[in-house]
Amino acid sequence: MSDKPVNESRRGALKAMVGGLAAAPLMNLVGLTAAQAGDSPEKITADDPRAKVVKYNPDATKSVRDAEAMNQVCGNCMLYVAREEEDGEWGTCAAVGNQLVSTKGWCVAWSLKQQPNV
Ligand code: SF4
Known part of the structure; x- marks a missing residue:
């Protein structure tokens, strides 16, 4: 076997790898755009990496919280x-990539919903 076919094969493989690497960020952008543009959000689970970042649990009673946080839930x-x-049981949340969280859930990013002035 000569070197030439191997070198051409290597060159072809390198081209494919470089092309693939260049396309990966673009594919991520397309995927992100599609997710933001109309994909239905999913009910996020506690073991999802996006949930783990903020320690989200769909059942707030199972979250480790300070005593003053006991009234905090996603719904407020x-x-x-x-x-x-x-049905009012789930809503989206930006803290977990706009996926669905339970009204009864909780995470460390909780922040009091402002009440409208009356
Ligand atoms: S930021 Fe608020 S709504 Fe989102 S997961 Fe945390 S507690 Fe729930």
């Missing part, structure tokens, strides 16, 4: 956006 959090199609 500023980041919670209720979704009518989820």
